[in-house]
Amino acid sequence: MSSRSQAIADILTRAILDHRLVPGCKLGERELSEIFDVSRIVIRQSLIRLADDGLAQIERNRGAFVARPSMQDAMEIYDALTLVEQGVAAQLSDRLGPAGWAELRQHVERQRQAVASGNDALADVLGQEFHTVFVRLSRNKVMQEIHAQLVRRTTLLRSLITADFDYCNLLDDHARVIELLEKGRLKQAMELIDAHHRSVVRGYIMDRQVFPELTPREALEPYLDTKAGEAPQPAPRKKTGDNGKARAHAHDHAAK
C-alpha cells in the first residue's frame, strides 16, 4: 500500500461513487479521523486528493464537502467525456487489431448475458467497465487516467438526479459503436457517442439538495474492516425517488 491517506481517499471515493456519501455531505476532519482511527492530518491529505479529483470541495475555514456539481458542470463533464471517447474512437478505428475488437465484443457479450439473466448489478458494473476497457485499448495511461477521472465525476452526478429516463433505445449502443468503428464508419460512431451522452445529460434533472439519509459513519462502515485485504462490495444505497419505471431501466443507465 502506498500510504494511509491514499487508502482512505480511495475508500471515500468508493463511498461517493456508491452514492453512500451524497453531494453536499460534510466531510468533517474530526469525524473522519475518528471513523478511520487516524489523525486529522491523514484525513486532510485524503481530502486534498479528493478535491484534486473533483469529488470533494474544500472551502477555507469551512471544511470539505462532497462536491455538488452544477448543471453547467454536468454538461461540461459530459462534453469532455464525449470529446475524449470520440478521440479514442478515432485512434482505435485506425490502430486497433483483431484481438482488441474481440475483447470489446466479448465484453459486450458478457454484459448482454448479465442483462439476460437479470443480474442488474453485474450489468451495471460491466456497462461502466466497457468505457474503461475501450479507453484502455488506446494503450495510453495518461488518457486512461483522464478518462477515469471523468467517469468518476459522471458517477457522482448520478447522485444528483431523481428522475431516470427511458434508455431502452440506447441499450445496444456499445455493440453498435464497435460495429461502426470496425467497419470504418468513424464519423457515424462518433456521432453515436455524442448523441448518447447528449441524451443522457439532457435527461438530467438536478435537485437543489440531496438528503443524506446516512451519516458519514454509517456510510463508511462497510468499507472499514478491510485493513489491506479483499474489498467487499457493499450494496449501493437504494435510490430515494424510487418509482417503478425508473428502477426498471436503471441498469440501462449505468450500462451507458
Added chain:
Amino acid sequence: MSSRSQAIADILTRAILDHRLVPGCKLGERELSEIFDVSRIVIRQSLIRLADDGLAQIERNRGAFVARPSMQDAMEIYDALTLVEQGVAAQLSDRLGPAGWAELRQHVERQRQAVASGNDALADVLGQEFHTVFVRLSRNKVMQEIHAQLVRRTTLLRSLITADFDYCNLLDDHARVIELLEKGRLKQAMELIDAHHRSVVRGYIMDRQVFPELTPREALEPYLDTKAGEAPQPAPRKKTGDNGKARAHAHDHAAK
C-alpha cells in the same frame, strides 16, 4: 488565497515549469519546510498536490522527486494533448462565433509582433498561451483544466531534452490552424495539429539524467518574497546544452 499548501504547490509548479527544478530533483520535506518557513506537513500537502498533477513523484519512505517522465510518457502526453486539441478544434469549427476567431487571430498577431521585434521571451509566453486561449474558447472549464495539466506536463518534458530542432516550418501553425478551421476544413486542421505534435515528440532526445545545477534553495529563492502580492517573473534557467542553432530557434519551439 486558499491555503498555504496550495500557494507553495503553485510556487513549486512554477519553479518546475521554469526548469529551475529539474526532473529527478529531490524535494526533501525538511529542506522545503526550511525554505518556505512552514512545517513539514504543509510541504507534504503541497507535494501531494504536485504528485496528483503529475509533476512530482512520491516514493514511499523515499520522498518526493520532480517527475522524470519516460519517453513512453512523453508520447502518451503528446497523444493526449493532440486528442484534446483536435476535439476542441472540432467543437470550435462548429460553434465559434466571429468574436472568437478574432480573438485567436489577434493573439497570433501579437505573437508575430513579438517575434518580429526579437522579444523571444514574450513570444514564448504568447505561444504557450495560444493553446490555452484556444481551449478556453470551448467554454468548458473541465476541458480547460485537463488541457492545462497536459500543457504543464509538456513543459516539464522540455527539461529533459537537450537537442532542439528546426521548427521554422511550423512557425505559422497557429495561424494556419485558425485559417483552416474557419474555412471549415476541419480534417486538415486536425491533421495539422497532429502532425505538429508528432514532429515535436519525434524530435525529443531524452537524457538519462539531468544535472540540477541549482539547489532547491537557489531554485526557489526568486519566488519567495512575494507573500501574497505580485508574482515577479524570474528568468528561466539558461539551457545547458546551449549550441547556437538550438538557441536560435528556441522561441519557435515554445511558440509551438
Added chain:
DNA sequence: AACCACAGGATTGGATATCAATCAATAAGA
C-alpha cells in the same frame, strides 16, 4: 583487494497536543 553483513544515521510517515483564525449559532440587548 573484493565482497558481504550489520549497525547507525537520515528521512519519511504518522500521532499527539496545542494555538490562532474564522465561521456559525445562540444569547443578550435596543
Added chain:
DNA sequence: TCTTATTGATTGATATCCAATCCTGTGGTT
C-alpha cells in the same frame, strides 16, 4: 423583532515525538 456580542466548534497550522524504512559506511570475511 432586529441587531449585536459572545461562545462554541472547526479548520489551518506548528512543534515535538516516535516508528518504519532506506541509505550508507564501517568492519569483518574470503
